[in-house]
Amino acid sequence: MIAQDVPGATVTSRRRGILVSERKLLLAAGDALLVAASLILAFNLRSGPIQHAALTVPWKGVILVTALWLAIGLVVDAYDLHAAVSARGIFRVVATTVALEAVALLAVFFIVPFEITRPTILIWVPVSGLTVLCWRLGYRRFFSRAIFAGRIMLVADAETVDRVWGEVDDQMAGLYRVVGTIHPADVDAGTRLTAAAVGHEADQIVLGAEEDLPTELFQSLVDCYDRGLVVRSVADVYEELTGRLLVERLRQSWLLSLQQRGETSRVYALFKRVVDIVAGLVGLLILAILLPFVWVAVKLEDRGPLFHRQVRVGHFGRPFDILKLRTMRVQQPQGSERPELQWTALDDVRITRVGAVLRRLHLDELPQAWNILRGEMSVVGPRPEQPHYVDELRETIPYYNTRLSVRPGLTGWAQVNYGYGSGVAGSTVKLSYDLYYIKHQSVALDLLIMARTVFAVATLKGR
16 A cells, blocks of 8 residues: 655654665575585585594585575576565475575586585585575565565656556565655645655655656756665666566657667677577477477377478568477367467367477477577567567557567567466567567576576476
């Protein structure tokens, strides 16, 4: 709920709330410290008395274990602040990270044996799991209190509060709290905003007004900034909390925030192309190995064609033929719509039994390695759609055409965060993720998307 604003009120506590970036850093630092300490303890309990009389720190092992933990944590979204205040989310994150780390450590041990023995790893697993679990539960109990939440003064009209802020408020989860609202059209809006800054009522000023601000109110915003307060937009808060862009609030300034053509790093472009070539070759190799078995299974079921070719819209709107292993029946059930006019459902009756297995294992996408090698697609980017869907969505969803400004991908930010979505509503949500990717595309983000995709495929998540 939004608190009633008290003009000119002074708050006795001047404690600044913990920023989102600071919370993530705090979680990562706590995890790293406890994971490293658990390894030192496990090493000395099992190997220390044999090798040394005093406490020994196996530095190579500590660095390896800590780095693996942080990397795996990013893949499994261990630093999602919504999960960090949920007991179920905490248990899921800790259990998944410990299990994957144990497997990774044992694999490393067998490939490149180092000073840590397998019994040490087996001791480390329960010790690290228990200590990190206690730390995460302690974070949930202590740092989710209102005293640590960032204090927001919201400058917005009633329509923005009703139409936009409700969705933002659902995402705050103890990270922020609204201490007051100010209507930008109020005569005393500037005075009240200055009073909030002087009285240390808020840490941040969130601007939700779409129209031009009165001169006095704008000057008050500048004064708040000069006093050390953070001044940002509703769309910026939404983007920070959700990893999406608030499509309905995009204005001219959004276009200027995108990476311009001349600013896109050539090193980044080279990185993407090298990754595409390597991934394309590996994909074709895997496809060549599996193809005979898939061919036999398809012929035994319905004797239809093995591949499915379909026109998709690519970079800058150029059409291209995408290749997939066929997963649907050749003949449509009587009375159904033509396939090109019908959105694919999760439990679509057109999917064959072999196709269901291929889709579940994501093997139907393997032929797209050829599209990647040809430069029609990339490993990471917005998923390409069929031309008639693009034409329909262009007319319905603002800025939909912007997703065509980058090369389409085999996987993307929308896929690892939202997954399958059809229709206008699902496409709108996916677009908000795609636009976020276009705005923030980088080597680090691409690596994160690829790692989460591998994790999703390995755990059979998705379709």
